[in-house]
Amino acid sequence: MAQPKSVTYRWGVVALLFFATSINYLDRQVIGLLKPTLENELHWTETDYGHIVMAFQAAYALGLLAFGGIIDKLGTKMGYTISIIFWSVSAVLTAAVKTTFGFIAVRAALGLGESGNFPAAIKTVAEWFPKRERALATGIFNSGANIGAVVAPVMVPWILGVYNWQMAFIITGAIGFVWLIFWRIFYETPAKHKKISTEEFEFINSDTSEAAAAGTPETKIKWLELFGIRQTWAFVAGKLLTDPIWYFFLFWLPSYFATTFNLDLKKPSLPLVLVYTATTIGSIGGGYLSSWFIKRGMPVFRARKTAMFLFALCVLPIFAARYATNVWQAVALISLAAAAHQAWSANIFTTASDMFPKQAVSSVVGIGSMAGSVGGIFFPLLISYILEANKEAGHITAGYNIIFAICACAYLAAWLIMHLLTPTMKPVQLHGKDV
Numbered sequence: 001m002a003q004p005k006s007v008t009y010r011w012g013v014v015a016l017l018f019f020a021t022s023i024n025y026l027d028r029q030v031i032g033l034l035k036p037t038l039e040n041e042l043h044w045t046e047t048d049y050g051h052i053v054m055a056f057q058a059a060y061a062l063g064l065l066a067f068g069g070i071i072d073k074l075g076t077k078m079g080y081t082i083s084i085i086f087w088s089v090s091a092v093l094t095a096a097v098k099t100t101f102g103f104i105a106v107r108a109a110l111g112l113g114e115s116g117n118f119p120a121a122i123k124t125v126a127e128w129f130p131k132r133e134r135a136l137a138t139g140i141f142n143s144g145a146n147i148g149a150v151v152a153p154v155m156v157p158w159i160l161g162v163y164n165w166q167m168a169f170i171i172t173g174a175i176g177f178v179w180l181i182f183w184r185i186f187y188e189t190p191a192k193h194k195k196i197s198t199e200e201f202e203f204i205n206s207d208t209s210e211a212a213a214a215g216t217p218e219t220k221i222k223w224l225e226l227f228g229i230r231q232t233w234a235f236v237a238g239k240l241l242t243d244p245i246w247y248f249f250l251f252w253l254p255s256y257f258a259t260t261f262n263l264d265l266k267k268p269s270l271p272l273v274l275v276y277t278a279t280t281i282g283s284i285g286g287g288y289l290s291s292w293f294i295k296r297g298m299p300v301f302r303a304r305k306t307a308m309f310l311f312a313l314c315v316l317p318i319f320a321a322r323y324a325t326n327v328w329q330a331v332a333l334i335s336l337a338a339a340a341h342q343a344w345s346a347n348i349f350t351t352a353s354d355m356f357p358k359q360a361v362s363s364v365v366g367i368g369s370m371a372g373s374v375g376g377i378f379f380p381l382l383i384s385y386i387l388e389a390n391k392e393a394g395h396i397t398a399g400y401n402i403i404f405a406i407c408a409c410a411y412l413a414a415w416l417i418m419h420l421l422t423p424t425m426k427p428v429q430l431h432g433k434d435v
């Protein structure tokens with residue numbers, strides 16, 4: 001079916017998802033930038049800070065498991081509303097906290113609330129886009145994560161200079177409520193949306209023949225039974241092995257550049273800006289590629305797998321970062337790998353709605369992302385072990401080289417496991433009964 005010519009609402013919906021994801025990452029990053037200030041004012045030790053970070057991560061992981069199912073039950077409009085109110089209230093409340101325990105509690109609440117974002121966003125994309133456009137839509141909104149990560153280091157020092165750390169939490173946290181107004185006014189699922197043209201509605205549903213084969217919208221899915229399906233495990237394995245690498249890029253690159261190339265982190269840092277800008281291009285380009293393959297007639301599963309395989313290959317050169325003789329060579333290799341992660345991510349997220357009917361998408365994304373977050377809790381333990389050991393031996397850079405080697409292989413390993421579990425990413429059949 002041809003693209004509808006009239007006003008298209010679905011790209012407006014993607015813009016909403018993009019901003020929600022940017023705000024989500026902005027709210028996560030604020031605390032890291034305030035660390036030195038808060039250490040001074042509240043006399044935190046490294047361990048206190050470690051506990052606060054862990055509280056967020058653990059609650060985020062647990063929340064993903066719960067929120068996925070909740071969003072599938074309540075729908076995207078209500079699910080997103082609850083999630084963003086929860087996380088924005090928690091972010092704002094951080095300003096009122098005075099003890100380490102208080103920080104642990106509000107950061108855990110933030111993690112719980114924030115965990116609704118990706119399951120809700122991926123389900124929204126599945127509701128608003130036919131399969132051939134979904135990866136591109138996902139790539140666009142997913143790039144909001146990088147925007148949040150780039151805006152935070154600019155915005156937080158500015159607020160800190162003009163006001164104080166409390167205002168940094170209040171202002172960034174309150175942005176979520178502004179977003180919520182737009183969401184409540186403009187968002188509805190396509191079936192309930194009053195302004196959407198018949199042309200666009202038909203276009204969105206132009207691949208419902210596949211969806212119909214997978215079950216009627218009324219078909220109930222038992223959450224626990226998702227664990228008995230291979231496709232769930234394929235998604236879980238893919239996220240488990242690759243999300244931790246993303247968290248490594250987010251949280252360790254600054255100190256890698258500082259220790260290996262003497263980068264001064266107190267100044268705005270061009271290498272980091274370049275890496276995160278590359279991830280934006282990766283996310284959108286990665287989603288575009290598989291959508292392009294599908295438009296050229298490739299079956300959906302082959303398009304995703306081909307794209308994911310190519311992106312897994314693009315991570316391999318990071319292995320050569322050990323031979324980099326100047327910072328820009330390292331920036332080039334790491335940017336390629338980080339961009340490839342986001343390109344991979346736009347596609348792996350989309351495989352959930354390729355394989356599962358819309359009413360199970362949030363649950364599956366929640367389960368897989370939970371695995372990724374748990375990996376994101378344990379991988380840093382391995383990273384610090386490797387770095388400590390090498391630091392003692394006087395060559396911390398050698399430690400980073402080992403970690404880069406792990407990054408290089410993770411995506412190909414994930415691809416292979418996903419391939420073995422579900423070679424054709426066969427859509428899960430419901431046949432009008434529970435999975």
Ligand SMILES: O=C[C@H](O)[C@@H](O)[C@@H](O)[C@H](O)C(=O)O
Nearest residue numbers: 118142145243246342345369
């Ligand atoms: O942009 C984000 C990354 O691609 C993805 O790996 C993460 O979004 C992760 O699933 C999360 O929940 O934060």
